[in-house]
Amino acid sequence: MAVEPRLGRRQAVKALKRELILDAARRVFEADGIDGASLRAIAAEAGYTPAALYFHFESKEAIYAEVLKASLARLAEAVDQAVAASPAPAARLRAAALAFFGFYAANPRDLDLGFYLFRGGMKPIGLGRERDEMLNTALAAALRPIADAAQALGVTADAANLLMVDTFAHAAGLLLLAHTGRIRMFGASAPQLMARYVDAAIAAVGDGRGL
Amino acid sequence: MAVEPRLGRRQAVKALKRELILDAARRVFEADGIDGASLRAIAAEAGYTPAALYFHFESKEAIYAEVLKASLARLAEAVDQAVAASPAPAARLRAAALAFFGFYAANPRDLDLGFYLFRGGMKPIGLGRERDEMLNTALAAALRPIADAAQALGVTADAANLLMVDTFAHAAGLLLLAHTGRIRMFGASAPQLMARYVDAAIAAVGDGRGL
Amino acid sequence: MAVEPRLGRRQAVKALKRELILDAARRVFEADGIDGASLRAIAAEAGYTPAALYFHFESKEAIYAEVLKASLARLAEAVDQAVAASPAPAARLRAAALAFFGFYAANPRDLDLGFYLFRGGMKPIGLGRERDEMLNTALAAALRPIADAAQALGVTADAANLLMVDTFAHAAGLLLLAHTGRIRMFGASAPQLMARYVDAAIAAVGDGRGL
Amino acid sequence: MAVEPRLGRRQAVKALKRELILDAARRVFEADGIDGASLRAIAAEAGYTPAALYFHFESKEAIYAEVLKASLARLAEAVDQAVAASPAPAARLRAAALAFFGFYAANPRDLDLGFYLFRGGMKPIGLGRERDEMLNTALAAALRPIADAAQALGVTADAANLLMVDTFAHAAGLLLLAHTGRIRMFGASAPQLMARYVDAAIAAVGDGRGL
DNA sequence: TATGAATGAGTATTCATTCAT
DNA sequence: TATGAATGAATACTCATTCAT
Numbered sequence: 001m002a003v004e005p006r007l008g009r010r011q012a013v014k015a016l017k018r019e020l021i022l023d024a025a026r027r028v029f030e031a032d033g034i035d036g037a038s039l040r041a042i043a044a045e046a047g048y049t050p051a052a053l054y055f056h057f058e059s060k061e062a063i064y065a066e067v068l069k070a071s072l073a074r075l076a077e078a079v080d081q082a083v084a085a086s087p088a089p090a091a092r093l094r095a096a097a098l099a100f101f102g103f104y105a106a107n108p109r110d111l112d113l114g115f116y117l118f119r120g121g122m123k124p125i126g127l128g129r130e131r132d133e134m135l136n137t138a139l140a141a142a143l144r145p146i147a148d149a150a151q152a153l154g155v156t157a158d159a160a161n162l163l164m165v166d167t168f169a170h171a172a173g174l175l176l177l178a179h180t181g182r183i184r185m186f187g188a189s190a191p192q193l194m195a196r197y198v199d200a201a202i203a204a205v206g207d208g209r210g211l
Numbered sequence: 212m213a214v215e216p217r218l219g220r221r222q223a224v225k226a227l228k229r230e231l232i233l234d235a236a237r238r239v240f241e242a243d244g245i246d247g248a249s250l251r252a253i254a255a256e257a258g259y260t261p262a263a264l265y266f267h268f269e270s271k272e273a274i275y276a277e278v279l280k281a282s283l284a285r286l287a288e289a290v291d292q293a294v295a296a297s298p299a300p301a302a303r304l305r306a307a308a309l310a311f312f313g314f315y316a317a318n319p320r321d322l323d324l325g326f327y328l329f330r331g332g333m334k335p336i337g338l339g340r341e342r343d344e345m346l347n348t349a350l351a352a353a354l355r356p357i358a359d360a361a362q363a364l365g366v367t368a369d370a371a372n373l374l375m376v377d378t379f380a381h382a383a384g385l386l387l388l389a390h391t392g393r394i395r396m397f398g399a400s401a402p403q404l405m406a407r408y409v410d411a412a413i414a415a416v417g418d419g420r421g422l
Numbered sequence: 423m424a425v426e427p428r429l430g431r432r433q434a435v436k437a438l439k440r441e442l443i444l445d446a447a448r449r450v451f452e453a454d455g456i457d458g459a460s461l462r463a464i465a466a467e468a469g470y471t472p473a474a475l476y477f478h479f480e481s482k483e484a485i486y487a488e489v490l491k492a493s494l495a496r497l498a499e500a501v502d503q504a505v506a507a508s509p510a511p512a513a514r515l516r517a518a519a520l521a522f523f524g525f526y527a528a529n530p531r532d533l534d535l536g537f538y539l540f541r542g543g544m545k546p547i548g549l550g551r552e553r554d555e556m557l558n559t560a561l562a563a564a565l566r567p568i569a570d571a572a573q574a575l576g577v578t579a580d581a582a583n584l585l586m587v588d589t590f591a592h593a594a595g596l597l598l599l600a601h602t603g604r605i606r607m608f609g610a611s612a613p614q615l616m617a618r619y620v621d622a623a624i625a626a627v628g629d630g631r632g633l
Numbered sequence: 634m635a636v637e638p639r640l641g642r643r644q645a646v647k648a649l650k651r652e653l654i655l656d657a658a659r660r661v662f663e664a665d666g667i668d669g670a671s672l673r674a675i676a677a678e679a680g681y682t683p684a685a686l687y688f689h690f691e692s693k694e695a696i697y698a699e700v701l702k703a704s705l706a707r708l709a710e711a712v713d714q715a716v717a718a719s720p721a722p723a724a725r726l727r728a729a730a731l732a733f734f735g736f737y738a739a740n741p742r743d744l745d746l747g748f749y750l751f752r753g754g755m756k757p758i759g760l761g762r763e764r765d766e767m768l769n770t771a772l773a774a775a776l777r778p779i780a781d782a783a784q785a786l787g788v789t790a791d792a793a794n795l796l797m798v799d800t801f802a803h804a805a806g807l808l809l810l811a812h813t814g815r816i817r818m819f820g821a822s823a824p825q826l827m828a829r830y831v832d833a834a835i836a837a838v839g840d841g842r843g844l
Numbered sequence: 845t846a847t848g849a850a851t852g853a854g855t856a857t858t859c860a861t862t863c864a865t
Numbered sequence: 866t867a868t869g870a871a872t873g874a875a876t877a878c879t880c881a882t883t884c885a886t
């Protein structure tokens with residue numbers, strides 16, 4: 001009876017410390033880039049010795065994964081909130097797609113994190129099978145509302161899924177280009193192009209034109 | 212009479228050796244990732260001492276740039292060939308867009324190289340201002356035919372440019388997703404989605420629906 | 423009660439290890455020359471990996487500076503002891519000058535270190551502004567007693583200063599020649615020449631012949 | 634008969650090329666410091682490939698030695714000229730000593746070269762026994778006039794020799810201090826101190842006070 | 845006489861991680 | 866839980882020198 005509260009307190013302290021380390025990691029990722037961030041730098045920023053971090057995370061990659069997971073959770077929350085405010089299916093589809101795009105457009109740090117998952121091509125992504133699956137699941141959850149809204153508009157589950165993937169791809173492409181200055185280089189506006197894409201997609205669904 | 216052929220031979224040998232080193236670099240990029248590739252590894256793969264590479268290239272970054280440049284040249288050539296085979300503007304637009312997408316879909320190594328250009332977000336790209344501009348120019352040249360064909364279809368220069376950027380973004384997004392297994396994960400097909408996107412774009416241009 | 427001694431012990435161990443590394447550095451300086459000494463060699467001589475030295479010193483230059491500082495401290499102590507044992511001003515002047523000379527004559531390693539400070543002419547000294555100033559101050563402290571004794575003999579502060587510099591120069595020149603075999607080559611004795619110089623200087627001061 | 638002139642021409646061309654390389658070496662020594670000068674840099678400055686220098690000099694050290702030798706020859710010439718202009722022995726002694734000092738005071742590059750000979754302490758000086766002896770002989774020749782003048786003033790050969798060495802030492806010390814800013818640091822003037830030293834030495838010789 | 849290519853040894857410093865304390 | 870010390874591997878690049886051509 002005297003022990004349990006203590007354990008709870010201990011766990012809370014432990015969780016707090018983890019959170020402080022993750023905050024430090026985010027700051028270092030922003031300052032040095034994700035690949036350029038070293039465990040030493042994260043530890044220093046958090047007020048720790050490098051060795052100390054190993055009591056809180058099993059490896060550098062584990063820290064990456066944790067930060068990524070939190071980012072994806074914020075993304076999903078942003079999408080969910082947008083959807084919750086939109087009663088009609090078409091508006092929901094629009095809101096979900098634009099919220100997804102808007103989250104990353106507004107939070108370039110999170111975009112860097114997201115792209116980190118996509119680096120390396122065919123090479124092992126480096127975070128381990130289990131972590132990869134966890135992150136993929138989190139990503140899928142953030143995209144789900146798009147497919148759900150499409151289905152509510154009357155298309156089949158398969159078509160809704162394709163539309164979701166296609167929207168994801170378009171957003172990713174535009175964000176990639178915008179993030180690296182290519183959109184500006186060509187004198188275009190990423191949010192406008194995204195909005196146009198979404199409107200065309202909704203129109204196509206309405207027409208029964210498939211996608 | 213005896214000297215000139217020798218000189219020619221020498222230059223040919225020199226060019227050949229450069230090419231062998233670049234091939235080795237490509238293999239190492241594929242195996243270790245582009246950021247993970249070290250000069251030592253490239254040298255070893257090419258059968259050289261690290262120091263020897265400095266007789267052929269002035270720095271590691273110069274090797275990167277050379278490999279990237281060659282890749283973009285092959286891309287542009289693929290697009291140009293596809294366009295040359297298509298007389299009508301609509302077919303040309305389709306051919307250019309699908310050739311761009313198809314080149315990277317068929318050559319994942321080149322896709323890795325291409326994405327390397329896009330990494331880092333706000334971080335320095337690391338190849339130096341001059342090399343960066345050269346590479347941007349090469350990329351723009353590969354995309355140009357898309358805008359040209361759109362303009363031939365009757366839209367304004369601005370609209371043609373937007374369509375080119377949007378197509379670029381869609382291709383990039385689909386390739387990114389496909390390359391990292393996300394397309395498969397959602398049970399979709401990147402080439403099909405790309406073709407559908409292009410067809411819709413052509414139809415929109417035909418309708419005078421802008422984009 | 424159990425903790426404090428431990429901390430003291432730790433600090434003592436740390437200081438001891440630093441000293442062992444500095445000793446190794448001194449041996450390597452002697453063996454390879456100061457410019458020729460590499461961090462690797464110092465580490466190997468100390469029984470460490472190169473990386474390990476970075477836990478004890480922040481850079482190679484920091485090691486150089488530490489060794490130099492310790493040498494100058496020993497020099498100053500030798501001069502101070504000689505002066506402390508000499509009550510009369512003339513004897514003090516003599517003792518200080520000969521102690522300065524004698525220290526380096528007896529410790530050729532320290533002479534090499536001292537000359538290192540003087541190398542490079544117009545080139546950057548390479549230890550950084552702060553360290554340079556610290557070392558200059560330490561050197562000035564070792565010479566101070568010469569000027570003080572001269573002043574006690576009745577000359578002005580300026581004249582005492584000049585005598586100090588001149589004595590420094592004569593000692594440095596003789597040591598340089600002796601250290602590189604030139605004195606022997608000319609069949610002379612550096613200590614004798616130094617003593618003669620000092621005696622002449624004291625006589626000149628006594629005569630009121632200025633310097 | 635047709636051959637000899639050609640050989641002479643060839644040797645002249647060869648000598649000229651050597652001289653051009655040595656000039657380049659001097660410029661690089663000045664720019665990068667003597668230790669910092671690389672064979673590559675000297676070759677580039679001379680308009681050659683590094684490998685080409687090996688047809689003119691057997692090693693990097695040989696280039697050092699040649700440049701040093703030329704410097705010492707200029708020194709000896711400066712001393713000889715000063716002596717030639719001074720008929721009386723006392724004036725000759727004064728002129729020789731001040732010319733020695735003045736040459737290095739006016740030509741800091743040559744001073745760097747001269748000190749290079751004196752570096753390294755007990756370590757092999759690095760130029761090889763033969764070259765060392767050649768350079769020592771050249772140095773002795775530049776100092777000889779000092780001893781000769783002293784002897785002309787009536788002291789024994791041994792005393793004249795000692796005076797020469799002592800003068801050498803004093804000049805070397807003052808130059809060392811001046812060259813590295815220590816004279817300025819103590820608010821003194823090297824030429825004044827040197828002149829005073831020489832005058833005192835001449836007075837001592839006149840008194841029959843030994844030295 | 846000169847070159848271009850090549851070598852092997854060398855440089856200081858950083859990295860993620862481990863382990864005894 | 867946290868530290869300080871340590872490791873071994875890695876980094877890009879420079880050096881004087883050699884050798885076939």
